[in-house]
Amino acid sequence: MSDRYRQLLDATLQHVEGLKARGVRHLAVTPETLRALARPPSAAPKVSAAPLKPLGQVRPPATKSVPMPEIPLAAAAARSPAEKVAAYAALRERALACVRCPQLAASRQQVVFGAGSLEASILFVGEAPGAEEETQGEPFVGEAGQLFTKILQAAGLSRAEVYITTLLKCRPAMPGSSADNRKPTPEETAACLPYLYEQIDLIRPQVIVALGATAVEGLLGKTAPISKLRGQWQSHRGTPLMPTYHPAYLLRNPSLQEKRKVWEDLLQVMEKVGMPISDKQRGFFLKA
Ligand code: URA
Numbered sequence: 001m002s003d004r005y006r007q008l009l010d011a012t013l014q015h016v017e018g019l020k021a022r023g024v025r026h027l028a029v030t031p032e033t034l035r036a037l038a039r040p041p042s043a044a045p046k047v048s049a050a051p052l053k054p055l056g057q058v059r060p061p062a063t064k065s066v067p068m069p070e071i072p073l074a075a076a077a078a079r080s081p082a083e084k085v086a087a088y089a090a091l092r093e094r095a096l097a098c099v100r101c102p103q104l105a106a107s108r109q110q111v112v113f114g115a116g117s118l119e120a121s122i123l124f125v126g127e128a129p130g131a132e133e134e135t136q137g138e139p140f141v142g143e144a145g146q147l148f149t150k151i152l153q154a155a156g157l158s159r160a161e162v163y164i165t166t167l168l169k170c171r172p173a174m175p176g177s178s179a180d181n182r183k184p185t186p187e188e189t190a191a192c193l194p195y196l197y198e199q200i201d202l203i204r205p206q207v208i209v210a211l212g213a214t215a216v217e218g219l220l221g222k223t224a225p226i227s228k229l230r231g232q233w234q235s236h237r238g239t240p241l242m243p244t245y246h247p248a249y250l251l252r253n254p255s256l257q258e259k260r261k262v263w264e265d266l267l268q269v270m271e272k273v274g275m276p277i278s279d280k281q282r283g284f285f286l287k288a
Helices: 003-021 031-038 045-049 081-096 102-107 131-136 143-154 186-203 213-220 247-252 256-272
Strands: 122-126 163-166 207-211 234-236 239-244
Touching: 081 186, 122 186, 122 213, 131 143, 143 247, 143 256, 163 186, 186 213, 207 213, 207 256, 213 234, 213 239, 239 256, 247 256
Parallel strands: 122 163, 122 207, 207 239
Antiparallel strands: 234 239
16 A cells, blocks of 8 residues: 555545544545545555655646545534534644644644634635744734735735635744744645644635645645646635635745736635625736
8 A cells, every 4th residue: 555545545534533523424425436435545546656745846847636535525514603613612622732743743832723714705725834823823924924914905804704724733844943844744734634624624615715836735636836726716625726826925926917816816716705896906916
């Protein structure tokens, strides 16, 4: 059994165990998924054939798909707001105590789980908390986060009315260095992904926005360059997903042209969730 297959299997089992612990007894599974599950691992061709590369090194020339476990959105009946709050608190508690990645559990100051509304229509997913996020215990509050907050404000959104989280809930710090994060490893991603799946299943947003290539790869298994994927609707277990650049990319490339690309992606998201868009908003970041 390949490492890749084992990682996906572990992530799937953790996710299903999490659902079971929450009392879910039925899962909607497509006939194709059932057929794939019935096959022995060695016959699950693409899953075992495509080891997930360290994300920073992934530079394939064209769109390539790494099959992900097709776990449909949890079939649990939509919860009442009170049930959601309780289930969210239980999930958060589990994540805060998580030791699935012993190194990260030992090095972290705290787990950065997510922030915002459980009733959010839009759920944003970044890569992993940085130093500032780890200190404050909230995603996207560092330099890139402040730019992200301004982009939200330009769309007429507050942080409190969307939901913001990251693929990894612990900072993938570099031992002995206070410098930037390193990329999450495939093992860390596989270990943390079930928490994100459960957040999505609980909140049931109308749209997911994946900020940057790492979030896209984690959620879709696609390793195509983000420059190719951005702006094109994808689907994460039935929920429309818009890939766009990470705000840190805009800090490195602050041209009007690149900002406009992110803005156009966000305009599509606003349209999808039925937000009103003014003429002024439509013209943001266009050359004079
Ligand atoms: N980058 C991310 O992806 N998330 C954060 O919270 C901060 C930086």
